[in-house]
Amino acid sequence: MISAEEALRIILEAVRAVRGETIGVARAAGRTAAEDITCRTDVPPFDNSSMDGFALRSSDVAAAGPGRPVRLALAGESSAGNPFGAKLPARAAVRVMTGGVIPRGADTVVPLEQAEGAGTGAVLIRAPSRAGSYIRRRGEDIPRGRRVIVRGDLLTPPHIGVLSSLGRTRVSVARRPRTAILATGDELVPPGRIPGPGRIRNSSSYALAGMVEEAGGEPRFIGIARDRKEAIRRKVLRGLAADILLLTGGVSVGARDFVGEVLRDAGVDIRFWKVNIRPGSPLLFGVARRTLVFGLPGNPVSTAVTFLQFVKPALRRMLGQRDVFPFRFAALADESLECGGGKRCYLRGIVRSEAGTLRVRTTGSQSSGVMTSMLAANCLIVLPEGGKALSPGDLVEIELLRDPASGARSGGKRSDA
Numbered sequence: 162m163i164s165a166e167e168a169l170r171i172i173l174e175a176v177r178a179v180r181g182e183t184i185g186v187a188r189a190a191g192r193t194a195a196e197d198i199t200c201r202t203d204v205p206p207f208d209n210s211s212m213d214g215f216a217l218r219s220s221d222v223a224a225a226g227p228g229r230p231v232r233l234a235l236a237g238e239s240s241a242g243n244p245f246g247a248k249l250p251a252r253a254a255v256r257v258m259t260g261g262v263i264p265r266g267a268d269t270v271v272p273l274e275q276a277e278g279a280g281t282g283a284v285l286i287r288a289p290s291r292a293g294s295y296i297r298r299r300g301e302d303i304p305r306g307r308r309v310i311v312r313g314d315l316l317t318p319p320h321i322g323v324l325s326s327l328g329r330t331r332v333s334v335a336r337r338p339r340t341a342i343l344a345t346g347d348e349l350v351p352p353g354r355i356p357g358p359g360r361i362r363n364s365s366s367y368a369l370a371g372m373v374e375e376a377g378g379e380p381r382f383i384g385i386a387r388d389r390k391e392a393i394r395r396k397v398l399r400g401l402a403a404d405i406l407l408l409t410g411g412v413s414v415g416a417r418d419f420v421g422e423v424l425r426d427a428g429v430d431i432r433f434w435k436v437n438i439r440p441g442s443p444l445l446f447g448v449a450r451r452t453l454v455f456g457l458p459g460n461p462v463s464t465a466v467t468f469l470q471f472v473k474p475a476l477r478r479m480l481g482q483r484d485v486f487p488f489r490f491a492a493l494a495d496e497s498l499e500c501g502g503g504k505r506c507y508l509r510g511i512v513r514s515e516a517g518t519l520r521v522r523t524t525g526s527q528s529s530g531v532m533t534s535m536l537a538a539n540c541l542i543v544l545p546e547g548g549k550a551l552s553p554g555d556l557v558e559i560e561l562l563r564d565p566a567s568g569a570r571s572g573g574k575r576s577d578a
């Protein structure tokens with residue numbers, strides 16, 4: 162059985178990046194840049210004030226002191242959007258507002274709070290002011306010619322702001338990888354139906370669709386295939402038109418687990434089957450022409466965990482992103498933790514901050530059938546292959562599943578015990 166690391170290497174090696182498409186910048190948050198973006202103008206485009214105050218010549222106030230105020234005539238005003246058009250006259254100041262253009266001739270700004278009005282038409286300055294003070298220089302944020310966004314950057318609201326300040330209204334982003342989702346199982350009925358005896362609702366297709374969207378893909382439902390080779394085959398052939406085909410269930414060694422066989426017969430080149438992890442060890446991965454095919458185990462927790470660990474990095478690499486692995490960091494374990502069997506384990510955990518120290522416990526039962534463990538969890542605890550048993554107070558590695566402040570159940574009775 163291969164390790165998780167080896168499995169990821171095989172998957173990422175098979176990934177081919179999708180093409181770009183041009184969209185409006187206002188809708189680009191969450192998408193991945195498919196072009197480098199170089200600044201064609203200086204940002205800011207002109208020297209401007211970072212404070213409300215007075216623009217003046219530093220040489221005029223060099224001799225100012227508490228007992229020796231310098232009196233400067235007020236020559237006018239420069240507010241944001243309304244520049245003072247002329248050159249600053251000798252021994253004068255211009256009232257300037259944040260964002261206002263620094264008038265020609267002025268080289269410093271004295272904030273309002275450090276100046277005194279001397280009746281209308283003049284201002285008293287009681288201290289020297291260094292040249293350049295409170296002035297935002299033209300180009301100091303982004304000089305013309307600088308590359309500010311690199312192909313593969315995940316675009317966030319600040320990127321949208323920067324793009325807009327550069328005058329961009331459209332941007333090339335990676336097309337969302339079309340991700341077909343096919344559930345398999347004689348027991349499954351669509352969520353809108355009342356399950357008959359021995360039946361359950363198909364939940365994983367929809368949980369997966371949500372995760373696909375979060376990861377930047379575009380989910381497409383292929384429905385439910387019964388546990389018959391021909392039924393699976395028909396839907397697999399449809400799914401192979403997508404960039405990624407996700408199947409759930411039927412990938413283990415049960416008498417009605419046909420997914421591996423059907424995929425092979427459909428021309429999918431199986432690159433691995435079974436990974437040394439828990440949950441999710443029956444994971445299968447193959448490639449058919451341009452389509453990456455994942456056979457995800459059927460237990461909903463295994464489905465979710467294998468998606469996050471193996472499909473999401475593939476999706477992100479397909480989008481052209483560079484950092485595709487979940488960010489991991491350490492927390493103190495609240496309880497004894499053990500993986501066993503030499504496997505890598507992904508436990509559903511709840512992390513919290515206690516006076517700035519991260520502490521983590523499990524959600525309770527780690528059975529892969531306990532769907533609510535994903536609901537309660539705000540992180541995954543990653544125990545390495547062959548690691549020793551951990552005691553309370555030991556450091557463990559965790560990966561956030563969501564903002565820890567949002568919704569993870571803390572304290573009280575464990576809902577999934």
Ligand code: AMP
Pocket residue numbers: 344345346348349361362363364365366409410411412413415458459460461
């Ligand atoms: P399998 O991998 O097909 O043996 O399925 C393992 C377990 O996961 C069984 O209890 C299935 O009923 C359950 N399961 C499989 N697919 C789904 C699904 N799409 N939604 C919810 N549960 C599922």
Ligand code: MG
Pocket residue numbers: 345346347410411459
């Ligand atoms: Mg099944």
